[in-house]
Amino acid sequence: MITVAEGLVQARHAGVDRLDAQLLLGHVLGRSRSWLLANDDAALDATQQQHLRQLLTRRAGGEPLAYLVGEKEFHGLTLQVSPAVLVPRPDTETLVDWALELLRGANDPQVLDMGTGSGAIALALKHACPRARVSALDASAEALAVARGNAKRLQLDIELLQSDWWQGVGGRRFDMIVSNPPYIAEGDAHLAALQHEPVQALTSGVHGLDALGQIISGASQHLNTGAWLLLEHGHDQAAAVASLLVTAGFGEVTTRPDLSGTPRCTGGRRA
Numbered sequence: 001m002i003t004v005a006e007g008l009v010q011a012r013h014a015g016v017d018r019l020d021a022q023l024l025l026g027h028v029l030g031r032s033r034s035w036l037l038a039n040d041d042a043a044l045d046a047t048q049q050q051h052l053r054q055l056l057t058r059r060a061g062g063e064p065l066a067y068l069v070g071e072k073e074f075h076g077l078t079l080q081v082s083p084a085v086l087v088p089r090p091d092t093e094t095l096v097d098w099a100l101e102l103l104r105g106a107n108d109p110q111v112l113d114m115g116t117g118s119g120a121i122a123l124a125l126k127h128a129c130p131r132a133r134v135s136a137l138d139a140s141a142e143a144l145a146v147a148r149g150n151a152k153r154l155q156l157d158i159e160l161l162q163s164d165w166w167q168g169v170g171g172r173r174f175d176m177i178v179s180n181p182p183y184i185a186e187g188d189a190h191l192a193a194l195q196h197e198p199v200q201a202l203t204s205g206v207h208g209l210d211a212l213g214q215i216i217s218g219a220s221q222h223l224n225t226g227a228w229l230l231l232e233h234g235h236d237q238a239a240a241v242a243s244l245l246v247t248a249g250f251g252e253v254t255t256r257p258d259l260s261g262t263p264r265c266t267g268g269r270r271a
Contacts, residue, residue, distance in 0.1 A: 001043045001044060001045065001046070001049070002043070002044055002049055003040065003041050003042060003043055003044070004025060004029075004036050004040045004041070004042050004044070005040040005041065007021075007025050007044060007049075007052055008021050008022070008025065008040075010052070010053070010056065011025070011056050014057065014059075014060045015060045016056050016059050016060055020059055021056070022036055023065060023069060024052065024055045024056065024059060024065070024069065025052060027055070027068070027069045028044070028048050028051050028052050028055065029042075029044070029048065055068050062193065062195065062196060063196045064087045064196055064197065066081045066087040066088075067081065067082065067083055067087070067196065070082070072087055072088050072118075074088040074090075074092070074093070074120045074124060075093050075096050075120070075124035075127075075128070076124075076127070077120075077123060077124060077127060077150075077154060079118050079119070079120055079123070079150050080118070080146065080149055080150055080153070081118050081146065082142075082146055083197070083198065084140065084142035084143050084145070084146055084198060085117040085118040085140075085142075085143045085146050085147075085198065085201070086117050086118070086197050086198065086201045086202070087197065088117075088118060088120040090258075090259060091232070091258040091259065091260075091262075091264050092120065092121065092180050092232055093124075093259075094232075094256055094257070094258045094259070094264050094265050095121060095178060095180060095230055095231075095232050095264075095265045096121055096124045096125060096128075096178075098230055098256050098265060099111070099121075099125055099176060099178050099228075099230055100125065100128050100129060102176065102228050102230075103125075103129050103132060103176065106131075106132075106175065107131070108131055108132070108133060109129075109131070109132050109133070109175040109176060110132075110133045110135070110173075110174045110175050110176075111125055111132050111133070111134045111135070111174060111175065111176045111177070111178065112134075112135045112136070112137070112169075112172075112174045112176070112177045112178070112222070113125070113134065113135070113136040113137070113177075113178050113179065114136075114137055114165065114177060114178070114179035114181065114215060115137070115138055115139075115165075115179055115180065115181045115182070115201070115211070116137060116138045116143070116144075116147050116160070117138060117143050117146070117147070117180075117201060118143070118146050118147055118150060119136055119146070119147030119148075119150045119151055119158070119160075121136075121178055121180060122134050122135075122136035122147070122158050123150055123151060123154060123156050123158065125178070126156045126157070126158050127154070127156055133159075134158040134159070135159040135160075135161060135174075136158055136159070136160055136161070137160070137161040137162070137163040137165075137168065137169070138160075138161075138162065138163075139162065139163065139164040139165075140162075140198075140200070140201075141162060143198075143201075144160050144162055165211070165214050165215060165218070166214070166218040166221075166222065169222055172222060173222055173223060173224050173227075174222060174223060174224065174227060175223075175224055175227050176223075176228050176229075176230070177215075177219055177222065177223060177227070177228075177229045177230070178229075178230045178231075179215055179230075179231055179232070180231075180232040181204065181211035181212055181231070181232075182200065182201055182202050182203055182204035182208070182210075182211050183204055183208045183209070183211065183212060183232070183233050183234045183237060184202045184203050184204070184208050184234065185203070185205070185206060185207050185208035186203050186204075186205060186206055186208075188203075188208070191203065207240075208234055208237065209237065209240055209241075209244070212231060212233060212237070212241055212244065213244055215229075215231065216229070216231075216241075216244045216245055216248050216250075217244075217248060219248070219270070220249060220250075220270055223270040224270070225270060225271070226269060226270065226271075227269070227270050228267055228268070228269050228270075229245070229250065229267055229268055229269075229270070230265060230266075230267035231265060231266055231267060232264060232265050233263075233264070233265070233266060235262045235263065235264070238255045238263035238266050241266040242255060242266050242268075245266065245267075245268035246268070248268075249270075249271060250268025250269060250270060250271075251268060251269050251270075251271050252268060252269040253266065253267070253268040254266065254267060254268070
């Protein structure tokens with residue numbers, strides 16, 4: 001048998017950093033990081049050792065930690081995730097924070113999250129703004145199953161729709177629409193590092209703007225007068241997204257940076 005301390009040494013030799021190793025070891029043992037630090041002489045049984053080795057091999061191969069432990073924290077919520085959905089990123093909290101600023105003081109606003117994946121954005125908005133009536137759509141039944149499980153576990157009441165962008169929305173209108181759609185260009189060098197995540201949630205055409213263009217072109221028909229459309233996009237796409245919004249007739253077009261200062265979200269208001 002090996003101890004917790006020896007398990008961490010194994011992780012280092014496998015090329016897994018200390019924080020990830022602690023989280024994986026805690027997952028295997030059902031213990032917190034603080035417990036591991038206070039009990040580094042605790043022993044792993046044979047089954048636990050084998051499980052740890054498997055997880056370390058997968059993590060060293062680039063598989064996201066969130067998939068290995070089955071969860072990810074986002075905007076104060078612990079979300080269950082699987083390879084059917086993207087792993088929620090801290091940068092996307094920029095979109096949530098902006099939406100919450102605009103929703104402040106609104107009475108029972110109807111909000112739509114397009115391409116919801118794990119439900120991260122929709123659930124964060126509902127959690128922070130309980131009066132909002134939040135709908136969320138995704139083309140993937142597998143992704144919606146993950147979102148539905150998160151909503152049930154967190155006891156947050158949101159409407160989930162299976163729809164390929166506007167296809168299943170009908171004639172409905174909303175007081176705000178938000179989206180973190182696929183926006184990576186096909187063939188982008190960054191895709192190699194994202195090989196474990198669903199490609200349909202990552203890429204969108206030669207320039208990565210196909211989904212953004214579809215959302216923007218149809219949004220006015222589904223927004224109430226004065227309502228906002230807020231979109232996450234790639235680090236170099238702010239100008240292109242702003243141009244698409246202006247061309248579609250949106251006003252007050254603005255871009256917000258993420259925590260690193262990178263232009264990450266652009267939105268406009270329906271006249």
